[in-house]
Amino acid sequence: MKSLAFPAAAAVLLSVTACGSGFDDQQAAPRQQSSGPAALQVLMASSGDAETSAVKQAAEAWAKASGNTATVTPAQDIHQQLGQALAGSNPPDVFYVDASRFADYASVGALEPYADKISDSQDFYPKLRETFTYDGRFYCAPKDFSTLALIVNDDLWKKNGLTDDDIPTTWDELSAVTKKIKGVTPLTFSDTRDRVGVFMVQAGGWITSADGRQATGDSPENLQALQYVKGLLAGKQAQFAKALDAGWGGEAFGKEKAAMTIEGNWIKGAMKADYPGVTFSVHELPAGPKGKGTLSFSNCWGIAAKSKNKAAAISFVEAMTKTDQQLAFARAFGVMPSRQSAKDAYLKEFPTDAAFVNGADHAQGPVNAPKMDSVLADFDAGLQQLATQDPQKILARLQKNTESALG
Amino acid sequence: MRSRTRENLAGWLFVAPVVVILGLFMLLPILMALWVSLTGWNGQGSPFRAGVPFVGGDNYARLFTEDGLAREDFMTSIRNNVYYVAVVVPLQTALALFLALVVNKRRTFFRTAFYFPSVTSSVAISVVFLFIFSNSGAVNQLLALAGVDGPKWFSDPRGVIQLLVGDPPAALTEHGVLGLTWWDWLSGPSVAMCAIIALVVWTTSGTFMLMFLAALQNIPKALDEAAMIDGATRWQRFSRVTLPMLKPTMFLVLTLGLIGTWQVFDQIYVMSQGNPAKTTLTPAFLSYRTAFRDFDYGMGTAISFVLFLIIVLMTLFQRWVMRERKA
Numbered sequence: 001m002k003s004l005a006f007p008a009a010a011a012v013l014l015s016v017t018a019c020g021s022g023f024d025d026q027q028a029a030p031r032q033q034s035s036g037p038a039a040l041q042v043l044m045a046s047s048g049d050a051e052t053s054a055v056k057q058a059a060e061a062w063a064k065a066s067g068n069t070a071t072v073t074p075a076q077d078i079h080q081q082l083g084q085a086l087a088g089s090n091p092p093d094v095f096y097v098d099a100s101r102f103a104d105y106a107s108v109g110a111l112e113p114y115a116d117k118i119s120d121s122q123d124f125y126p127k128l129r130e131t132f133t134y135d136g137r138f139y140c141a142p143k144d145f146s147t148l149a150l151i152v153n154d155d156l157w158k159k160n161g162l163t164d165d166d167i168p169t170t171w172d173e174l175s176a177v178t179k180k181i182k183g184v185t186p187l188t189f190s191d192t193r194d195r196v197g198v199f200m201v202q203a204g205g206w207i208t209s210a211d212g213r214q215a216t217g218d219s220p221e222n223l224q225a226l227q228y229v230k231g232l233l234a235g236k237q238a239q240f241a242k243a244l245d246a247g248w249g250g251e252a253f254g255k256e257k258a259a260m261t262i263e264g265n266w267i268k269g270a271m272k273a274d275y276p277g278v279t280f281s282v283h284e285l286p287a288g289p290k291g292k293g294t295l296s297f298s299n300c301w302g303i304a305a306k307s308k309n310k311a312a313a314i315s316f317v318e319a320m321t322k323t324d325q326q327l328a329f330a331r332a333f334g335v336m337p338s339r340q341s342a343k344d345a346y347l348k349e350f351p352t353d354a355a356f357v358n359g360a361d362h363a364q365g366p367v368n369a370p371k372m373d374s375v376l377a378d379f380d381a382g383l384q385q386l387a388t389q390d391p392q393k394i395l396a397r398l399q400k401n402t403e404s405a406l407g
Numbered sequence: 408m409r410s411r412t413r414e415n416l417a418g419w420l421f422v423a424p425v426v427v428i429l430g431l432f433m434l435l436p437i438l439m440a441l442w443v444s445l446t447g448w449n450g451q452g453s454p455f456r457a458g459v460p461f462v463g464g465d466n467y468a469r470l471f472t473e474d475g476l477a478r479e480d481f482m483t484s485i486r487n488n489v490y491y492v493a494v495v496v497p498l499q500t501a502l503a504l505f506l507a508l509v510v511n512k513r514r515t516f517f518r519t520a521f522y523f524p525s526v527t528s529s530v531a532i533s534v535v536f537l538f539i540f541s542n543s544g545a546v547n548q549l550l551a552l553a554g555v556d557g558p559k560w561f562s563d564p565r566g567v568i569q570l571l572v573g574d575p576p577a578a579l580t581e582h583g584v585l586g587l588t589w590w591d592w593l594s595g596p597s598v599a600m601c602a603i604i605a606l607v608v609w610t611t612s613g614t615f616m617l618m619f620l621a622a623l624q625n626i627p628k629a630l631d632e633a634a635m636i637d638g639a640t641r642w643q644r645f646s647r648v649t650l651p652m653l654k655p656t657m658f659l660v661l662t663l664g665l666i667g668t669w670q671v672f673d674q675i676y677v678m679s680q681g682n683p684a685k686t687t688l689t690p691a692f693l694s695y696r697t698a699f700r701d702f703d704y705g706m707g708t709a710i711s712f713v714l715f716l717i718i719v720l721m722t723l724f725q726r727w728v729m730r731e732r733k734a
């Protein structure tokens with residue numbers, strides 16, 4: 001019995017690997033479909049039903065006008081689904097790429113650098129173009145963007161005897177006003193680089209250099225920022241959202257546990273849906289020693305380098321990033337258009353969003369370098385313990401890890 | 408001789424479907440993963456084509472010998488999981504045995520009640536526990552009734568042992584091994600991990616209770632009665648008669664418990680994603696994150712192979728401990 005075991009197993013394996021030969025794919029560029037209507041696959045990471053149906057509608061309109069078809073699929077977990085599709089050499093033609101993950105995709109050659117073929121590509125905000133540029137090439141067209149601003153609870157503001165003049169515009173004013181607010185936590189935000197990072201930008205620092213090649217974590221600017229935040233935390237002038245039993249700043253703010261929070265434009269929708277009774281206003285973040293600063297978050301329309309329908313995909317993105325279409329998306333699910341030419345029309349419709357839109361001029365995008373996810377997760381772990389740990393040590397760690405990740 | 412060959416052939420024919428299925432869906436993927444763990448494959452296209460860089464043992468070296476974030480994360484996850492296993496396995500086994508002994512004499516209501524958590528989706532239970540352990544949740548309210556100021560469960564990265572000891576002696580913080588200081592190694596499970604431990608013990612003990620229950624009902628009554636006639640006390644009957652009879656089941660429960668706890672993933676994924684401050688990071692979750700977030704599939708699979716090795720070694724060790732000893 002035993003003597004037969006090995007040949008049998010080997011035979012099974014051989015037959016299986018024979019089936020598996022379909023895995024091997026050519027390294028050469030994928031052959032482009034030259035004639036006939038293209039069937040585009042679009043994978044999106046939807047923020048909700050509103051976004052899904054708006055994008056589906058726009059895709060249908062494009063399909064009708066161009067004679068192609070476009071199938072829009074909302075993803076459950078877009079990174080995992082894309083990872084599997086890319087490994088199987090059969091990715092969707094067009095997909096959302098989160099700015100914080102952009103460099104990972106670009107560095108492994110998953111993305112087609114098409115963005116300069118989109119008409120009037122200089123119209124995209126310069127900061128957004130920088131966000132989606134890797135190795136000097138502008139890869140993909142920004143879909144839309146969000147920035148962080150200071151959200152103030154108007155009722156709590158008045159109750160503490162504060163007026164519009166007290167809205168802080170500098171760090172000093174922020175320190176002063178947070179001492180005046182009694183009864184609730186003055187300021188709250190999440191304990192991640194995506195919120196604490198605004199102070200680093202305002203102090204003139206950031207995790208990497210603008211081109212994403214150098215680690216700049218342990219700069220004196222960053223140290224100044226973290227020490228400032230640590231000071232706020234120590235005096236209970238600010239508390240992390242988790243300490244207030246909230247998943248994010250907007251929740252603590254909505255439950256009126258805090259008078260101010262630092263959040264993005266998505267907070268409008270959340271407040272309307274969950275805390276309609278809370279009145280609030282939006283202001284630009286207070287300026288730090290090196291001036292104003294905020295963070296921007298964005299997605300771009302990635303086109304797969306392995307797509308067989310690149311021409312159709314570019315035409316699809318062209319349609320999705322038109323000024324009018326972006327304004328329609330803005331109305332449907334509350335994002336801000338990525339084109340500067342849409343700014344005035346957008347502000348006319350949403351005048352209260354001025355603080356968010358104006359942030360585009362001094363907004364820092366996510367870290368634009370590959371292999372940084374675990375480094376940044378480690379930095380977040382450090383920030384979570386900012387109240388008890390030495391900022392210098394946290395930054396030294398960040399610096400060391402970033403250097404080794406950037407190689 | 409001839410008929411023996413025919414017999415062999417027939418035997419193989421009968422097991423062929425299982426061999427094919429196991430080979431196709433278990434052995435082959437494992438071998439493929441083993442190959443990936445030896446490469447620097449970045450997830451683009453097939454890992455089996457030419458041009459995928461072969462790095463040999465580099466991925467494993469980064470986990471064990473090279474000073475860096477990769478090793479630190481991995482060792483942190485190992486530390487977390489060691490504490491997790493060390494607490495969960497004894498607790499869930501003891502609780503399961505206790506429940507089985509209680510339920511053995513009583514009717515079906517309690518059996519269903521105790522088994523219920525095991526058949527409920529772990530994701531659903533995890534979400535419920537998030538509420539129970541939230542800062543103003545049921546647990547903290549109960550603690551408040553007793554006059555205790557409950558911790559902020561899921562945002563508290565302090566280790567339990569560190570909390571008990573207080574300020575660390577300098578000797579422990581200044582030296583270390585494998586990228587972590589001794590003080591880090593000795594932290595104990597964090598407060599956040601304790602909440603997850605409570606959840607897992609509660610959900611899994613029902614399943615193991617069922618196994619103990621089946622074994623208990625297989626023990627002949629006569630043995631118990633014989634011991635009674637010999638004048639054995641209740642405790643003696645339990646420790647000298649019942650427990651030895653349960654040994655095979657005990658081995659099964661411990662083995663399944665060990666394997667399950669080393670592979671803990673869904674609770675971590677749903678409840679904490681490794682936070683706060685990496686104290687709930689486990690090798691299984693780290694492997695997922697390394698592969699799918701950093702596109703470092705080689706390292707991700709390397710972690711899973713080390714995990715596999717750990718489980719095999721632990722199980723062998725446990726077999727050796729629980730082996731039949733000739734008197």
